[in-house]
Amino acid sequence: MDLIPSFTVDHTKIVPGIYESRVDTLGEELATTFDVRMRFPNKEPAIDPAAMHTIEHLVATYLRNHEDWKDQLIYWGPMGCMTGCYIIVKGRPAPSDMYPILLEAFRYVRDYEGDVPGATPKNCGNYMMHDLPMAKWEAARYVDYLEKADKDVIFTYPTTERLVLDDEQTFYDS
Ligand SMILES: [Zn+2]
Numbered sequence: 001m002d003l004i005p006s007f008t009v010d011h012t013k014i015v016p017g018i019y020e021s022r023v024d025t026l027g028e029e030l031a032t033t034f035d036v037r038m039r040f041p042n043k044e045p046a047i048d049p050a051a052m053h054t055i056e057h058l059v060a061t062y063l064r065n066h067e068d069w070k071d072q073l074i075y076w077g078p079m080g081c082m083t084g085c086y087i088i089v090k091g092r093p094a095p096s097d098m099y100p101i102l103l104e105a106f107r108y109v110r111d112y113e114g115d116v117p118g119a120t121p122k123n124c125g126n127y128m129m130h131d132l133p134m135a136k137w138e139a140a141r142y143v144d145y146l147e148k149a150d151k152d153v154i155f156t157y158p159t160t161e162r163l164v165l166d167d168e169q170t171f172y173d174s
Helices: 049-064 095-111 132-148
Strands: 016-024 027-038 071-078 084-090
Touching: 016 095, 027 095, 049 071, 049 084, 049 095, 049 132, 084 095, 095 132
Parallel strands: none
Antiparallel strands: 016 027, 027 084, 071 084
């Protein structure tokens, strides 16, 4: 079995950001999958599954109701490794085109008050596994990161040494 493309990216060099993960052709149409990376893989703790579940519900709700994006969105959901999410959209927008809408969506999570949409036994397969306060905290952290981050860095998978984190720069020294 071959490694699928997203596994061949060197995860020791990935920093949080928005990356084009793959582009698929469906007949005449393109569909683009973006790696919405929220954590430094293997260098800081992954996102708690309950917080991630809530982020999934809230961002999905936001995007599926968004005038400009509801018809472009094919899929939104968390990565199994819990360090980010995937969004699949029609066409081939650039990561920088996804930046404003993702910022909007994560600000929506950050500022959200009330019941988590769809968190009921009828609408969700694990409705008690939600954590809105942590989802808001994670969203605030990611928004802050995206706003401040070097835009030359967060839209292109790292391939150069300058992006490699030294051992001294890890969040948890062993
Ligand atoms: Zn659910």
